[in-house]
Amino acid sequence: MTSSHSSMLLGHKQASQIFTQSCARGTLHHAWVLAGPKGLGKASFAKRAAQYLLESDPLSPLTRPDLEVDPSSQAAKLLAARSHPDFRMLQRGGKSDKEEKKARENGVESLDEHELKRNISIAQVRSLQSLFNTQSSISTFRLVIIDAIDDLERGGANALLKNLEEPPENTIFLLVSHAPERLLPTIRSRCQILRFDPLNDDEMRQILSNFDPKLGEADLEALVRAGEGSPGRALQYVSAGLAELEQDAQEIMRTGDRDNKIKNGLARKLSLKAATPRYHAFLDRVPSLIANEVKNRQGPKNIRSIEIWRKASDLAAMAVPKALDNQAVVFQLGSLMGSLALHQQQA
Numbered sequence: 001m002t003s004s005h006s007s008m009l010l011g012h013k014q015a016s017q018i019f020t021q022s023c024a025r026g027t028l029h030h031a032w033v034l035a036g037p038k039g040l041g042k043a044s045f046a047k048r049a050a051q052y053l054l055e056s057d058p059l060s061p062l063t064r065p066d067l068e069v070d071p072s073s074q075a076a077k078l079l080a081a082r083s084h085p086d087f088r089m090l091q092r093g094g095k096s097d098k099e100e101k102k103a104r105e106n107g108v109e110s111l112d113e114h115e116l117k118r119n120i121s122i123a124q125v126r127s128l129q130s131l132f133n134t135q136s137s138i139s140t141f142r143l144v145i146i147d148a149i150d151d152l153e154r155g156g157a158n159a160l161l162k163n164l165e166e167p168p169e170n171t172i173f174l175l176v177s178h179a180p181e182r183l184l185p186t187i188r189s190r191c192q193i194l195r196f197d198p199l200n201d202d203e204m205r206q207i208l209s210n211f212d213p214k215l216g217e218a219d220l221e222a223l224v225r226a227g228e229g230s231p232g233r234a235l236q237y238v239s240a241g242l243a244e245l246e247q248d249a250q251e252i253m254r255t256g257d258r259d260n261k262i263k264n265g266l267a268r269k270l271s272l273k274a275a276t277p278r279y280h281a282f283l284d285r286v287p288s289l290i291a292n293e294v295k296n297r298q299g300p301k302n303i304r305s306i307e308i309w310r311k312a313s314d315l316a317a318m319a320v321p322k323a324l325d326n327q328a329v330v331f332q333l334g335s336l337m338g339s340l341a342l343h344q345q346q347a
Helices: 013-025 042-054 074-080 097-106 122-126 154-165 201-211 217-227 231-235 242-255 261-270 273-295 299-319 326-346
Strands: 031-035 087-090 142-147 171-177 192-195
Touching: 013 042, 013 192, 031 042, 042 074, 042 142, 042 171, 122 154, 154 171, 201 217, 201 231, 217 231, 217 242, 242 261, 242 273, 242 326, 261 273, 261 326, 273 299, 273 326, 299 326
Parallel strands: 031 171, 031 192, 087 142, 142 171
Antiparallel strands: none
C-alpha cells in the first residue's frame, strides 16, 4: 500500500493521534467537532479522516498511524469524483442556479464567498436520510462531513440533533466548527471535541512552499507573518505580492512618509482593476500591522496608537461593502499608518 501524507495535516499531530488511537482501540466516537480558528486545515483533516475510515476493512483493524491513506484506493478515486456512496459532505450551496451548477461541476470550493448562500439548510440535513436508510454500500463506515456546522440554520441544527441522539449504525459525523462555543449545547454534549491549534512558523513555511515552490524568501516570510499560524489565511495572500506591500507599510510607519511619495504610489498601484486581490490583501493586513506596532507602545503613545488602529480597522472593514474609492481608501490607511510615526516622534 502506498501512503501519502498531506501537508495540510502538518501541525495537527496530536489531533491525528487522538483520532487514530480511538480507531485502533475500537472506541471511535460517532460524532466529532473539529474545533479551532478558521483556516487551520480542519476541513482537510476531516476529508483525510473520512478517507481513512472509508478505506477500512472489517478484517483489518484500523491501526495505520498518522491517518495514512492510499491515494490509489477505490475510496480515494470515488471521493475525488464526488461519487462515494457511503459519504456525504454538507456545505453552503450557491445563491443562484448558475452558481449551483458551477458548484456541482467544480465543487463548492470553486465559489467565492459572495456566491454562497448564508446557511446550510434544513433540506440539506434531511437529504442525509437517503444515506441512513440503507446499509453502507462498499465500506465499513458511512461518513458525514459538515463544513461548517456553524453555518447550519436553526431548523437544520435541530434536524441534525435527532441523528446525533440516535446515530445510524456505523455512521461517523465530522463537524467542522470555527466557533464551537456558539453551537447548541445539546449538539456539543453529544460530540467529542477535537481541538486544532495554530501552526508554528516552520510548519507554515513547509505548507506554503509545497503550495507554491516559486515563492521568494521575502514573500514566504511575509506570508508566514500574515498567516499567524493559519495556512488558509496565508494562502489567500499568495498572489498579492505581500512582501512589497509590507515593506511599503513598514516604511510609512517608520518615517511617516511626510512627502506622501509612498502613500501616493500605493494608492495608484492598488486602485487598478487588476490589483483587486492585492487591494483586498492590503485592507486585511494593515490593521494587523498597526496592531503589532500598538503592542510595543506604552502610556499615552499606546492610547493614541489604539485609536489609530480602531480607525484603520473600521475603514478597512467598510471599504468593500460600501464600495469606497480604492485610491482614497489606500491613501487614508497610509495616512493613519504615517501618523503612528508622527506620534512616536512627538512622544
